[in-house]
Amino acid sequence: MAPLSTMSRALARSAMKQATTVRTISSTPAVLGSSSTFSSPFKGESKSTKVPDFSKYIAGKSSGNALFSYFMVGTLGAISAAGAKSTIQEFLVNMSASADVLAMAKVEVDLAAIPEGKNVIVKWRGKPVFIRHRTAAEIEEANNVNVSSLRDPQADGDRVKNPEWLVMLGVCTHLGCVPIGEAGEYGGWFCPCHGSHYDISGRIRKGPAPLNLEIPTYDFGEGDKLVIG
Amino acid sequence: MSTAYNVLFRRNYTMLGAVFAGAFAFNLGYDSLMTKIWDNNNKGRQWKDIRHKYVEEE
Numbered sequence: 001m002a003p004l005s006t007m008s009r010a011l012a013r014s015a016m017k018q019a020t021t022v023r024t025i026s027s028t029p030a031v032l033g034s035s036s037t038f039s040s041p042f043k044g045e046s047k048s049t050k051v052p053d054f055s056k057y058i059a060g061k062s063s064g065n066a067l068f069s070y071f072m073v074g075t076l077g078a079i080s081a082a083g084a085k086s087t088i089q090e091f092l093v094n095m096s097a098s099a100d101v102l103a104m105a106k107v108e109v110d111l112a113a114i115p116e117g118k119n120v121i122v123k124w125r126g127k128p129v130f131i132r133h134r135t136a137a138e139i140e141e142a143n144n145v146n147v148s149s150l151r152d153p154q155a156d157g158d159r160v161k162n163p164e165w166l167v168m169l170g171v172c173t174h175l176g177c178v179p180i181g182e183a184g185e186y187g188g189w190f191c192p193c194h195g196s197h198y199d200i201s202g203r204i205r206k207g208p209a210p211l212n213l214e215i216p217t218y219d220f221g222e223g224d225k226l227v228i229g
Numbered sequence: 230m231s232t233a234y235n236v237l238f239r240r241n242y243t244m245l246g247a248v249f250a251g252a253f254a255f256n257l258g259y260d261s262l263m264t265k266i267w268d269n270n271n272k273g274r275q276w277k278d279i280r281h282k283y284v285e286e287e
Contacts, residue, residue, distance in 0.1 A: 074248045075251070082255050
């Protein structure tokens with residue numbers, strides 16, 4: 001019984017050795033000769049199974065290739081970045097007001113028609129705008145207020161471009177009513193809805209409103225023109 | 230290795246800087262080229278071409 005088992009083991013070992021040698025033959029690299037050198041272990045191979053010689057196509061030095069590929073990567077990256085930037089920009093520009101809308105959003109007022117000590121209300125972008133031609137006494141009164149005692153501290157000089165002309169949005173900062181001119185305890189504006197008193201500079205002095213009346217962007221044009229917007 | 234490779238592409242931050250600078254330059258050039266083509270296609274039809282007929286000197 002013993003010799004039979006040793007013989008079978010020896011047989012198996014030799015078979016395995018043969019298998020490994022076969023495998024090493026089949027995996028030898030095929031670049032030994034200059035011509036097609038992949039020698040198949042199989043009989044009856046056809047010409048199409050031969051691996052051709054690629055040595056002609058191997059790059060001589062790789063620096064030019066690296067430069068070219070980095071150049072292409074960088075160029076395509078730059079074009080993509082420019083495209084992404086202008087895509088976002090065009091979407092944002094699309095949302096902004098167009099030139100015809102901006103042209104309609106301005107209001108011109110002839111100041112020569114407003115006598116001293118009078119209010120004028122004009123409509124601008126759907127909201128009333130108060131324009132008051134203030135007298136010298138009113139300007140002095142506005143300047144004599146102790147700014148630090150105000151709820152929304154703001155000097156009169158910061159609210160007007162020309163102290164003679166007070167231009168402000170006629171919307172109460174409390175809940176958006178339109179205040180009444182030349183009324184209230186401070187000689188300025190009075191909001192009838194909840195009783196906010198504004199002084200002659202449009203600053204909140206008494207009542208529930210938290211802020212002074214808003215000042216729109218405006219400019220004094222040529223002559224007696226006032227351009228709001 | 231060429232100097233362009235060594236200066237621009239060897240370090241990542243120089244590569245990125247070169248890419249963004251290139252994107253900026255490309256954007257300017259492309260925009261002006263396209264504007265030129267557009268103006269050329271619409272010659273005589275835009276407001277800036279006919280403005281002098283309607284607006285007197287200010």
